Amino acid sequence: LINFQGFIPMTSMSTVPTHEPILQTLAPLLSSLTTQLKHLLETPRAYSIDIVQRATLEGIVTDLDRKAKDLSRDEPLLVVMLMGGTGVGKSTLLNALAGEIIAPSSVLRPTTRDPVVYIHESVATERLDQALRACRIQRHRRDSLRQKVIVDTPDLDSTDLANRETLKAVLPIADIVLYVGSQEKYHDRLGWDLFRQERRLRAFAFILNKWDRCVQTGAAGLRPDEDLLRDLQKEGFQKPLLFRVSAVRWVETTNGQPSVPLPEGEQFQELARWLETGLSQLEIEAVKARGVQQLLDHLEKQLQQILPPDLSLPAKRVTESWSTVLRQEAEHDTEILLNTLEPSQIDIERYFMRQTHQHFKGLLLWYFKLYHGIQDLGGSLTRWLPFLPKAAERRVVGASWDVGTLTRGCIRVARERALDQRFRALGNRLLWEAEKNGFPMSLLNDRLQQAGVLDWDLRLQEAVGEAFHTTERSCLQPEGIQRWQQKALIWLGNTLPVVTFFGGYLLIMYRFYLRDISPVALDLFAPVFFSLLALVILHGFMNWLLPINWRTIRGAFQHQLSDRLRQTLEQVYNKIPEETAERVLAERREIEELLKQTAKVRQWLAEREQTARITALYGSVNN
Ligand SMILES: Nc1nc2c(ncn2[C@@H]2O[C@H](COP(=O)(O)OP(=O)(O)OP(=O)(O)O)[C@@H](O)[C@H]2O)c(=O)[nH]1
Ligand SMILES: [Mg+2]
Numbered sequence: 001l002i003n004f005q006g007f008i009p010m011t012s013m014s015t016v017p018t019h020e021p022i023l024q025t026l027a028p029l030l031s032s033l034t035t036q037l038k039h040l041l042e043t044p045r046a047y048s049i050d051i052v053q054r055a056t057l058e059g060i061v062t063d064l065d066r067k068a069k070d071l072s073r074d075e076p077l078l079v080v081m082l083m084g085g086t087g088v089g090k091s092t093l094l095n096a097l098a099g100e101i102i103a104p105s106s107v108l109r110p111t112t113r114d115p116v117v118y119i120h121e122s123v124a125t126e127r128l129d130q131a132l133r134a135c136r137i138q139r140h141r142r143d144s145l146r147q148k149v150i151v152d153t154p155d156l157d158s159t160d161l162a163n164r165e166t167l168k169a170v171l172p173i174a175d176i177v178l179y180v181g182s183q184e185k186y187h188d189r190l191g192w193d194l195f196r197q198e199r200r201l202r203a204f205a206f207i208l209n210k211w212d213r214c215v216q217t218g219a220a221g222l223r224p225d226e227d228l229l230r231d232l233q234k235e236g237f238q239k240p241l242l243f244r245v246s247a248v249r250w251v252e253t254t255n256g257q258p259s260v261p262l263p264e265g266e267q268f269q270e271l272a273r274w275l276e277t278g279l280s281q282l283e284i285e286a287v288k289a290r291g292v293q294q295l296l297d298h299l300e301k302q303l304q305q306i307l308p309p310d311l312s313l314p315a316k317r318v319t320e321s322w323s324t325v326l327r328q329e330a331e332h333d334t335e336i337l338l339n340t341l342e343p344s345q346i347d348i349e350r351y352f353m354r355q356t357h358q359h360f361k362g363l364l365l366w367y368f369k370l371y372h373g374i375q376d377l378g379g380s381l382t383r384w385l386p387f388l389p390k391a392a393e394r395r396v397v398g399a400s401w402d403v404g405t406l407t408r409g410c411i412r413v414a415r416e417r418a419l420d421q422r423f424r425a426l427g428n429r430l431l432w433e434a435e436k437n438g439f440p441m442s443l444l445n446d447r448l449q450q451a452g453v454l455d456w457d458l459r460l461q462e463a464v465g466e467a468f469h470t471t472e473r474s475c476l477q478p479e480g481i482q483r484w485q486q487k488a489l490i491w492l493g494n495t496l497p498v499v500t501f502f503g504g505y506l507l508i509m510y511r512f513y514l515r516d517i518s519p520v521a522l523d524l525f526a527p528v529f530f531s532l533l534a535l536v537i538l539h540g541f542m543n544w545l546l547p548i549n550w551r552t553i554r555g556a557f558q559h560q561l562s563d564r565l566r567q568t569l570e571q572v573y574n575k576i577p578e579e580t581a582e583r584v585l586a587e588r589r590e591i592e593e594l595l596k597q598t599a600k601v602r603q604w605l606a607e608r609e610q611t612a613r614i615t616a617l618y619g620s621v622n623n
Pocket of ligand 2: 092111112
């Protein structure tokens with residue numbers, strides 16, 4: 001029979017104990033980690049922690065807190081907890097260890113409902129963890145178990161789910177779990193799953209109870225203990241501490257010896273000895289320290305899982321791809337806005353023309369004033385006289401024509417018709433682009449929604465107004481050859497009519513004084529007529545060389561507006577991915593910092609590892 005192999009007797013301790021009060025030093029370190037982790041969980045995050053990870057981390061906060069409190073004591077208590085399926089004999093085993101009936105055991109399944117805490121009389125209840133204080137406390141006077149708390153727990157596999165919940169509430173307090181099985185029940189799925197989950201967080205020793213039955217039935221196949229050892233090996237426990245026990249035989253004893261003969265290889269006494277003397281102060285500290293290491297290891301793994309990615313590169317890609325989307329959007333929006341301006345095209349044309357005509361002086365200026373006066377009069381007449389044909393729904397440009405009113409009106413109509421809808425759709429399109437470029441949609445959702453409800457009226461008004469004024473400037477002060485043409489026309493316009501007028505009269509005088517031809521009445525009006533003709537011809541030239549019509553204005557305006565709108569959209573949207581990536585990166589740094597600190601504490605602890613006597617209680621880390 002395999003003896004409890006992981007247990008190396010006192011004399012063969014492999015490392016020399018240090019006198020540094022490790023556990024007490026560890027307590028404030030754990031408290032500091034707890035505070036940081038709490039802060040991390042409490043602050044709102046851009047890269048949110050999913051609900052399961054959050055729950056796990058909150059569990060770790062509780063565990064860290066618990067351990068910090070536990071370790072700050074002079075003489076830490078070692079909590080040894082019995083865990084197993086219903087009817088394997090946990091309560092019977094505790095009774096056997098206690099040497100009296102302190103925990104109810106029965107053939108009825110399940111029996112135990114409340115955990116029973118077996119504790120030395122000198123230990124104040126306040127020293128127990130909150131969860132244990134509420135349990136049934138049984139005191140004893142055995143000094144060999146002074147620093148140990150043995151807990152009998154409800155089963156983990158009966159149909160009574162409340163029992164399972166009770167077990168799960170006390171399990172985190174366990175430093176060592178005594179995994180109890182019987183010949184028919186030692187690796188049932190529920191128990192085994194729980195063992196696999198918990199072994200990463202605490203020490204495990206194994207008890208195969210009802211050994212009397214194991215020996216009896218042993219004929220066919222593998223013996224339960226060998227089978228269990230094989231399973232444990234697969235879990236990385238090469239030399240687990242396994243005790244074969246027949247607890248029921250040790251409940252009723254005479255002079256400390258069982259009344260019924262023990263089956264061969266029964267190891268209850270070894271178990272009792274291990275609990276009493278095998279787990280000395282040194283082992284207790286080592287188990288406690290190892291428990292902390294396991295918890296820190298668990299914390300590191302969980303932190304790794306919530307570590308946000310570095311999104312700097314995807315953010316750049318997203319900004320680039322958004323630029324294309326925003327340019328297209330600006331072009332579409334411009335088209336919509338221009339369409340709403342269409343009905344006012346004549347007003348705009350006239351407005352521009354009047355602005356051009358401001359360049360002139362003298363006769364031509366008077367000519368244009370007259371021309372516009374007649375135009376306005378024509379417009380007014382069509383309104384006053386019902387029988388004259390009317391231009392569809394257009395206003396006539398007055399002297400104080402207001403660009404602001406026009407742009408406000410056209411923005412309102414454009415928003416109602418299509419723009420608002422487009423802005424909403426734009427958010428979705430940008431989200432989709434982001435996802436395509438490896439930037440999680442969920443991170444941008446909020447910001448994009450906020451952008452969607454910005455004061456777009458103001459922004460659009462600014463864009464349209466600016467585009468309008470730039471168009472006006474470019475039309476009134478053309479560049480290149482047109483500029484020279486304009487200059488020449490202005491010069492001609494300002495001089496030619498005057499020259500023709502006075503030239504005409506000089507000609508009449510020449511003919512009258514030098515050629516003796518007396519002018520008729522009509523001749524006297526000829527200079528006026530010629531200068532008027534010059535004015536009309538100049539007007540014609542202007543319309544031909546520097547045309548001011550809706551088509552040219554629209555072209556220039558479209559170019560300006562789509563450019564301005566693109567800038568406006570980029571101002572609002574383009575900074576979002578990078579700013580979000582920066583926030584996520586800051587969160588990543590925060591978690592990395594906590595990871596670094598956790599690793600430091602773990603390292604500090606590893607350097608002070610005291611003994612090899614407890615290695616059997618832990619499987620290999622890789623499993
Ligand atoms: N043959 C045999 N029977 C045992 C042994 N230990 C306990 N039993 C019996 O197994 C039955 C169940 O024992 P309990 O101690 O109540 O089992 P438990 O694991 O506490 O069960 P729950 O409280 O329901 O979780 C009782 O009838 C015990 O007498 C043993 O070593 N050999
Ligand atoms: Mg029980």
